[in-house]
Amino acid sequence: MITMKDIIRDGHPTLRKVAEEVSIPASKEDKQILESMMEYLINSQDPEKAEKFELRGGVGLAAPQINVPKRMIAVHAKDENGQQFSYALFNPKILSHSIEKSYLTGGEGCLSVDEAIPGFVPRNARITVKGIDLDNNEVKLRLKGLMAIIFQHEIDHLNGVMFYDHINTEAPYTPVENAIPID
Numbered sequence: 484m485i486t487m488k489d490i491i492r493d494g495h496p497t498l499r500k501v502a503e504e505v506s507i508p509a510s511k512e513d514k515q516i517l518e519s520m521m522e523y524l525i526n527s528q529d530p531e532k533a534e535k536f537e538l539r540g541g542v543g544l545a546a547p548q549i550n551v552p553k554r555m556i557a558v559h560a561k562d563e564n565g566q567q568f569s570y571a572l573f574n575p576k577i578l579s580h581s582i583e584k585s586y587l588t589g590g591e592g593c594l595s596v597d598e599a600i601p602g603f604v605p606r607n608a609r610i611t612v613k614g615i616d617l618d619n620n621e622v623k624l625r626l627k628g629l630m631a632i633i634f635q636h637e638i639d640h641l642n643g644v645m646f647y648d649h650i651n652t653e654a655p656y657t658p659v660e661n662a663i664p665i666d
């Protein structure tokens with residue numbers, strides 16, 4: 484199982500690399516890696532397991548964070564309406580996005596960044612994403628709200644982008660121009 488010791492931290496070169504496409508159909512090994520990423524998220528959201536294995540809570544994880552520079556992400560989160568989303572995708576790609584922006588009012592953190600970095604992270608309010616799931620089916624998702632934020636944070640990792648790259652360091656808390664705040 485993945486624990487925090489498997490998660491590389493800011494400064495490790497892999498976090499700034501552009502990850503490679505996964506050859507489809509995915510190999511047994513790549514599937515096992517993606518399944519273990521999903522398992523981490525589920526474990527990290529279970530109070531007993533999180534405490535027992537000292538896991539930081541996560542709703543998303545990208546393969547470069549476990550030093551695997553491949554285009555694989557896992558997302559396991561409840562949206563604003565409490566609906567459970569659980570997606571493990573190979574080669575996720577943002578096909579289109581809204582002009583309108585949104586951001587988490589609490590800012591963002593990252594399992595690969597040990598310290599808190601304050602500031603709003605402006606992101607596209609709505610995105611259309613396609614990818615390949617663990618059964619080798621093509622998936623197409625139209626996302627908004629928290630899900631859209633999480634998927635953009637994860638896909639950024641596949642392109643060597645960290646959340647704080649988007650923060651306006653001069654004025655980290657300037658409300659993002661007519662953007663949708665997400666609590």
Ligand SMILES: Cc1nc(NNC(=O)[C@H](CC2CCCC2)CN(O)CO)c(F)c(N2CCN3CCOC[C@@H]3C2)n1
Pocket residue numbers: 527528529539540541542543544545548590591592593594595632633636637640
């Ligand atoms: C929003 C949130 N971010 C948590 N951590 N950061 C992460 O997931 C990073 C990715 C997220 C940072 C902002 C957007 C994507 C990981 N990233 O680095 C991957 O690239 C949480 F842990 C968390 N929740 C709320 C739901 N809760 C259910 C019960 O269990 C605890 C859990 C905590 N919500």
Ligand code: NI
Pocket residue numbers: 592593594595636640
């Ligand atoms: Ni992250």
